Amino acid sequence: MPLDPFAMERWQSTYETEVAYNLSESGIMPVTLASLVDHSWIREVLARQALGYGHSRGSPELREAIAALYPDAPADQILVTSGTAEANFLVTWWLVEPDDEIVLMLPNYMQIHGLAQGFGGQIRAWWLQADKGWRPDIAALESLVGPRTKAIVVCNPNNPTGAVLTPEEMDAVVRAAGRVGAWIVADEVYHGAEILRDLTPTFWGRYERALVTCGLSKAYGLPGLRIGWILGPREAIDALWGRHDYTTIAPAHLSDMLARVALSPRVHSRLAQRARLTLQSNLGLLTAWVTEQEERVTWTPPEAGAIAMLRYRAPVNSTALAERLRTEQSVLVVPGDHFGLDGFIRVGYGMEATVLAEGLRRIGAVLAIL
Ligand SMILES: Cc1ncc(COP(=O)(O)O)c(C=O)c1O
Structure with a gap:
């Protein structure tokens, strides 16, 4: 490829x-590490932990903690991955087949762009407008999405601009996808890194064919744990878990433990x-x-x-x-x-x-x- x-x-x-x-x-x-856990935890828990594989799709406790970040998300619809990068990789690998059209928000973190092209997809660029404060052009989206559109890919909050879609703009993405039965792939890794505004709404729960990717690398300051996840419909998550057997098998066991600490309410x-x-x-x-x-x-x-x-x-x-x-x-x-x-x-x-x-x-x- x-x-x-x-x-x-x-x-x-x-x-x-x-x-x-x-x-x-x-x-x-x-x-x-010391600001996440105290020395007794390191001595009593971390040091005694056998370095086995752990749970392939993420420990039940970690998936519960991730599910709690979203409205009505079941833990068995979450797949824990090695960073958001693996989450994006699995989703793109699973979704994109040769000649599929992918409507992709630009500018963007170019991972899904590069992978989708590599898997034979045809990218249709949907640009945020620099001279309009990085607002999306909804009319342009409408004309880009057609019967051959397999997925609309967004990065929200956006890398590199820091722009956030309004609920109305999100609704327009959902309407465009729904019109042709396309997937929505939403990379939401900057969720939680809002500056002077409320948390960014998630695509989870707005549309049945939405796949949300996220992780602990940005707002949480934990990129070294390499913990990410995918949240989506049960059949899709099961299929993605099957792909995960071919990539990293399981998230790093110690990272899974530390991620549970990071997502505990107090921390x-x-x-x-x-x-x-x-x-x-x-x-x-x-x-x-x-x-x-x-x-x-x-x-x-x-x-x-x-x-x-x-x-x-x-x-x-x-x-x-x-x-x-x-x-x-x-x-x-x-x-x-x-x-x-x-x-x-x-x-x-x-x-x-x-x-x-x-x-x-x-x-x-x-x-x-x-
Ligand atoms: C939009 C976006 N998605 C995914 C990633 C990869 O994140 P992770 O470190 O969780 O693999 C990045 C990293 O910069 C990013 O900006």
Whole structure:
């Protein structure tokens, strides 16, 4: 199966450990093991745990805890995966057959885009509109969806823009899918990383053929656990579980245990509050910096996610700009080219404030001389 390189992940995998100021991350800075569990838990529970396979579709306790995040979700309609990345992989692998049409929200995390093309699907791009504050074009969606549409794929909250669909826009997606019996695949991994608004509504429960993917990597600050999940109709989840036998068999056993801790009510609310405080305070810093840049940088501030798309005025290609920031300033950002949007860079702001402030100062210094 020929696959296009996953440009953003290649870029991050290659350079993220080499730079001093990594502004390419999209989640809240990771928490430590010690802030999740105390020493007695580590000694009494973790240390005595046999390192067996664990439950292939996720432990019943973890699936119950995940189900509790959604209205009326049964635990047996959840499949726990190794990160949201595996969840997206399984869903795409299961759904997309040669010549299927896939209507895909853009810009987007390009995983499903690349995989769907690799599996022979035909992508029909549904763009969020940069000049309209990243709002979707509902009329365009209506004309893109037709009898050959197998799925409408959305990323909500959106990576890279931080935009969130309104309930009316979600209804329009459901109507378009329902008209032709298509699936809705909703990557909701930024759920819980809302900044100054309510939690993003989920596609779960709005449409019977919805497959929701999510995980602990972003709002929870736990990307290293590699815990994600898929929530959907029972037959679909059973079929996806069968595919999971071919990929990773089971989520890592220790990660399953720690994920249960993370989703226990007390820790969950502590992590949710940490996310909100970090996002609000760092967005203040980023907003002040954008204001200082005057017309050199413009944006629509994100509603969710620790990422913002910045449009810069300098006459330079975004990959060339990102390369220059990396080699001359030791700052890693994601070039807009990776999302098909030259003239933009994606900047993460979920890290320590000191790193963010210095990274931004260095970006500003380069933009000022271009
Ligand atoms: C929209 C989206 N989906 C999935 C992933 C992968 O997440 P995970 O670390 O849970 O595998 C990312 C990571 O950046 C993402 O932005």
